[in-house]
Amino acid sequence: MELDLGCCSPMVREPLSAKQAARLAGAFKALGDPVRLRLLSLIASHAGGEACVCDLTGEFDVSQPTISHHLKVLREAGLLTSQRRATWVYYRVQPGGLAVLAQLLAAPVAEPVRAAG
Amino acid sequence: MELDLGCCSPMVREPLSAKQAARLAGAFKALGDPVRLRLLSLIASHAGGEACVCDLTGEFDVSQPTISHHLKVLREAGLLTSQRRATWVYYRVQPGGLAVLAQLLAAPVAEPVRAAG
């Protein structure tokens, strides 16, 4: 999944279409779990920008299969990529995945926004 | 709820604490529904930056109580505020609510990120 949204103007400028909303909601839902958020930030801030599962499981109170499940959710949401090297599987943040979401949340809400049209 | 996170450096710079992650996950979970995403963008992009429920219900295929429920979720996530004026209840985007999340997602992922510390 690529999180291609047609494009990416802030959602406070004009109403999202139902289709865009469905797509985006999937990505945000993936972020809507504390374990997954921490996984993401652990991976992103890890040396080299990548981490193997063995680097991650020790950080949580949940089982290895649960970690594996969450990684899969993040991968299918277009937020992570994985690569097997020898015995280990390395995850890294998908370039641009978070950026698309950040841009959509970017909000000039300080000033009144007029109706699109 | 105020979405006060201590602060707001990008989550790709250093690992989120479990506490921060729990707080943030609640906000992202609120965004993780297509109806709520559209509600948010409809309100934000509506004339005057606000909309009453009557402006919103017609845009969806779900019942009014369901819209009311979603608005409550967004309000409790710190993303919307509401104000009753006469018969109508007006919702507007909570200033800074989305901005906190956008900043957290802000990601210099193009360049390799080194381990924190």
Next chain:
DNA sequence: CAGAAAGATAGATGACTGTCAACATAGACA
């Protein structure tokens, strides 16, 4: 090939969530 280690998958289960119909509440107005 056997065994070990890393990670993924399958199936089960309890908790949560989105939805609706029915009812309750708040304000406007006769």
Next chain:
DNA sequence: TGTCTATGTTGACAGTCATCTATCTTTCTG
């Protein structure tokens, strides 16, 4: 006061999700 309109709340139900244990696949090493 009573009634109408706009919203919110409650209770129920079906579907989804996070989690676990058990098992499987892949890869390395004797």
